[in-house]
Structure formats: C-alpha cells, structure tokens
Amino acid sequence: MTGELASWTHAEHTFDGVSHPTYRKGSGPGVIVIHEIPGLTPEVIAFGEEVVAAGFTVVMPHLFGTPEKPMSIGYVAGIVPRVCVSKEFTTMAAGRTSPIAGWLRSLARDLHDELGGPGVGALGMCFTGGFALAMMVDTSVVAPVVAQPSLPFAVGRKRAADLNLSPADLAAVKDRVAGGCEMLGLRYREDAAVGTRFDTLTRELGDGFIRVEFEGKGHSTLTAHRQQEGVDRVLAFFEEKLKG
Numbered sequence: 001m002t003g004e005l006a007s008w009t010h011a012e013h014t015f016d017g018v019s020h021p022t023y024r025k026g027s028g029p030g031v032i033v034i035h036e037i038p039g040l041t042p043e044v045i046a047f048g049e050e051v052v053a054a055g056f057t058v059v060m061p062h063l064f065g066t067p068e069k070p071m072s073i074g075y076v077a078g079i080v081p082r083v084c085v086s087k088e089f090t091t092m093a094a095g096r097t098s099p100i101a102g103w104l105r106s107l108a109r110d111l112h113d114e115l116g117g118p119g120v121g122a123l124g125m126c127f128t129g130g131f132a133l134a135m136m137v138d139t140s141v142v143a144p145v146v147a148q149p150s151l152p153f154a155v156g157r158k159r160a161a162d163l164n165l166s167p168a169d170l171a172a173v174k175d176r177v178a179g180g181c182e183m184l185g186l187r188y189r190e191d192a193a194v195g196t197r198f199d200t201l202t203r204e205l206g207d208g209f210i211r212v213e214f215e216g217k218g219h220s221t222l223t224a225h226r227q228q229e230g231v232d233r234v235l236a237f238f239e240e241k242l243k244g
Contacts, residue, residue, distance in 0.1 A: 003068045004045040013061070015106035018088070021062040022107070026052035029120065029242035030111040031143075032059050032104070032135075036126035036220065038079040039065015043223035044125075047231070054235045056121070056242070059111060063088075063100065063128070071224060083127065092152050094162040097169045101134035105141075112140035119143070121238045125222060126150050126193070130164040136181065137172045143241035145184045145234055146201075147221050150193040160195025163204075170204065177208035184210045184237045186230045188218040210237075 008023040023040070031051055035044045040062055051058045064086075065079055084091050088100040104122070112120050119142030124132040129149030135141045154160035163170060177183065185201060187194045201209045212233055218225035222234065 004042050005040070005067055008060075013103070013107050013110070015103045018103050020103065021067075023048075023060045023062065023067070024058065025049075026055075026057045028055040028057055029117050029238070030059065030108075030115045031056045031121035031123065031238055031242070032061070032108055032111065034061060034104070034122070034124040034128040034131055035063065035065070036128060036223065037065075037083065038071060038075045039063075039069065040067040041065075041071045041223070042068060043071065043220075043226075047222050050231065051235065051238070054238070056238060057111070057115060059107065061104070061107060089127075090152060090164060092155070092159065094152055094158050095166060096164070097134050097166045098131065098151065098164060101131060101137075101169075104131055104135050105138040108135055108138055108140045118242060118244065121145065121242055123147065123234065124149065126220060130197075133163060133173060133183065134165060134169060136176050136183065137169050139176070142181055143184075143238050144181075145186070145237060147186045147230075147234075148188070148191055148194050148219055149185075149197060150195075154193060154195030154197075157196075161197055161200045162195075163197055163200055174204060177205045182208050182210055182241075184212065184233065186212045186214075186221040186227075186233070188214050188216050188221065188225070190215075190217040191219050192217075193219060 121143035123145040125147040
C-alpha cells in the first residue's frame with residue numbers, strides 16, 4: 001500500500017479454511033475495528049489511526065471492497081449486491097448469526113493470546129455493527145462497541161428488531177453482560193437502517209447496554225457523519241475496559 005495504509009502492517013488471518021487480509025498498527029491493548037460498507041475507506045482508516053494514537057494496537061480486517069478507495073454512491077451500489085450473496089453474511093434472515101462471526105472471534109482470540117491483558121476491544125459499524133455483538137460470545141472480547149448496527153436489513157418489523165444473533169448466541173451474550181461485560185452502542189435516533197434493534201438491546205441487556213444516541217437522520221456516527229462525542233465515548237470505553 002502507498003496511501004493511508006502505507007504505515008500499517010499487512011497480514012492475513014485464517015480460520016476454518018477462511019482467510020481475510022488484515023492491517024495492523026500501534027501498541028498497547030488490542031482493538032479490532034471492522035469496516036462498514038463499502039470497505040476500508042480513508043475515513044475508516046482515519047478512525048483507526050485515532051484509536052492507535054490513543055494507545056492501542058489496532059487490527060482492521062479487510063472483508064470486502066478495495067482498501068483505501070473513497071466512499072461514493074457508485075462504489076456502495078457495486079458492493080451491496082456482492083455482500084448480499086456472500087455466505088459469510090446473513091443479510092435478511094432473522095434469528096441467525098452471520099458466519100463471519102466465527103472468523104472474527106478467532107481473530108480476537110489470537111490477538112488476546114499475543115497481547116495478554118483483560119481482553120480486546122471490538123468495534124463494528126453499519127453492515128458490520130452487530131458483528132461486535134456476536135464476538136462477545138468469546139470471552140476474549142471485553143469491550144464491544146456497536147455503531148449503527150444494520151443487519152439484518154430493516155425490512156419489516158421482525159427484521160428491524162433483530163440482533164443478527166442465533167438464540168444460543170444471544171443467550172451467551174446475555175450471560176456475558178450479566179457477568180459484567182458492558183456493551184457500548186451509538187446511532188442517530190432517526191436512522192432507519194438501525195430499525196428498532198436498540199430497543200431490543202435495551203430490553204435484552206438492560207443496564208449492560210450503554211446507549212448513546214444523537215439527534216437527526218445521520219448514519220455513520222464515527223466516519224461520514226462523525227460525532228466527536230461518539231468518538232470520545234468510544235475511546236474512553238476502550239480506555240476503561242482495556243487499560244482499567
């Protein structure tokens with residue numbers, strides 16, 4: 001890479017026969033930042049740099065799209081059909097965990113095994129927002145952040161409320177929360193893509209779900225429609241949970 005990722009270390013992580021590239025930078029406790037649609041855009045990379053600057057080892061998996069390619073309507077339109085047919089992502093079915101969660105949990109375990117400490121952070125946004133929730137099933141993840149989680153696509157009341165988790169994974173997440181693992185969530189109140197799943201999270205997780213909401217119809221709380229308060233809350237959450 002010669003652009004925004006030039007200073008990041010490029011590697012690959014493989015689990016259960018599935019491989020994806022990763023980009024890593026920084027020192028300190030581990031944080032996995034999972035990009036939104038359409039991919040590892042300059043804005044996502046810039047957010048990753050902020051987490052690095054705050055004193056963390058950041059790993060950004062590359063799941064789809066072209067690294068460093070800027071966001072555009074045409075770019076998004078070209079990526080959505082591809083991810084919708086991918087077997088790694090559950091985009092329409094309710095009550096199911098996307099298969100990519102297993103790969104992400106493995107990435108978190110490896111990072112925690114290497115770095116030690118209480119565990120690692122995990123942040124998903126938009127299409128990948130709920131993946132950080134699914135990663136909580138693994139005890140290596142102690143600081144999960146869901147930013148505008150948008151799967152399954154909020155078509156109909158049932159999908160709009162769904163958490164993109166199987167019943168067994170939801171039970172495991174609730175056990176983690178009951179044991180003291182809090183989760184941070186960010187969204188714009190009028191973001192239709194999030195549906196009503198913040199209400200579901202509040203109902204299922206109670207005070208263990210830290211709900212941060214901004215007024216308006218924006219979407220990407222940490223990138224395109226950035227809220228500095230949101231960025232500050234995320235960094236403070238990682239600081240508290242990973243550095244203590």
